[in-house]
Amino acid sequence: xxxxxxxxxxxxxxxxxxxSHAAKEAGATVALIxxxxxxxxxxxxxxxxxxxxxxxxxxxxxxxIEAVVGEAGRIDALINCAGGFAWQTLxxxxxxxxxxxxTLNLKTALVASKAALxxxxxxGAGAIVNVAAAAARQAGAGMGAYAASKAGVMKLTESLxxxxxxxxxxxxxxxxxxxTAPNRKDMPKxxxxxxxxxxxxxxVILFLASDRASAITGALLPVTGRV
Numbered sequence: 001x002x003x004x005x006x007x008x009x010x011x012x013x014x015x016x017x018x019x020s021h022a023a024k025e026a027g028a029t030v031a032l033i034x035x036x037x038x039x040x041x042x043x044x045x046x047x048x049x050x051x052x053x054x055x056x057x058x059x060x061x062x063x064x065i066e067a068v069v070g071e072a073g074r075i076d077a078l079i080n081c082a083g084g085f086a087w088q089t090l091x092x093x094x095x096x097x098x099x100x101x102x103t104l105n106l107k108t109a110l111v112a113s114k115a116a117l118x119x120x121x122x123x124g125a126g127a128i129v130n131v132a133a134a135a136a137r138q139a140g141a142g143m144g145a146y147a148a149s150k151a152g153v154m155k156l157t158e159s160l161x162x163x164x165x166x167x168x169x170x171x172x173x174x175x176x177x178x179x180t181a182p183n184r185k186d187m188p189k190x191x192x193x194x195x196x197x198x199x200x201x202x203x204v205i206l207f208l209a210s211d212r213a214s215a216i217t218g219a220l221l222p223v224t225g226r227v
Contacts, residue, residue, distance in 0.1 A: 001026030010082030018198035061111035105149040130172040161218030169217040176224040196225035
């Protein structure tokens with residue numbers, strides 16, 4: 001990661017912040033992109049920050065990437081952490097949830113990747129790492145909309161890896177439940193010790209983004225902790 005420029009979407013969320021801190025500790029120049037206002041803390045101030053970005057908008061995505069390149073000069077890796085989760089059965093739910101999941105999870109990755117592609121190709125060693133989900137391979141009850149959207153992320157990853165072979169590496173991680181405060185609140189009786197921690201997942205993501213993974217593209221890597 002030394003001297004590389006790493007762009008992280010959804011950077012102010014729990015996973016995004018874990019990846020951001022790990023990338024910074026590894027020596028990268030870190031660019032944080034998010035829709036939310038930027039936290040006013042010392043770490044954020046040491047990074048390139050582009051906030052208020054609607055990654056469902058192609059124009060917003062292009063302008064955000066251009067802002068990063070304008071400050072850092074290039075982009076070496078894009079890590080797509082932006083996304084969301086919803087649980088509902090089809091009988092009790094609504095179709096709008098399906099559209100929202102595809103928008104938050106798949107479209108944001110698509111928009112950010114398209115905007116970053118010219119710069120990642122120019123890097124000569126560019127990499128994209130997407131965050132899919134283990135549930136995309138085996139969805140449980142109430143997980144249909146979320147799992148389907150993450151399956152879309154998996155197929156985007158595979159397709160881009162083929163399109164960009166020899167130019168940009170594209171891989172995805174497939175985590176099980178991540179140990180976050182909202183997940184603990186939603187599942188208070190679960191055994192949290194079996195969940196994947198944000199730091200554990202961040203380490204795998206950064207490996208895939210690094211030159212150490214130069215021979216890996218098109219991989220869908222399960223990161224399921226002790227579940």
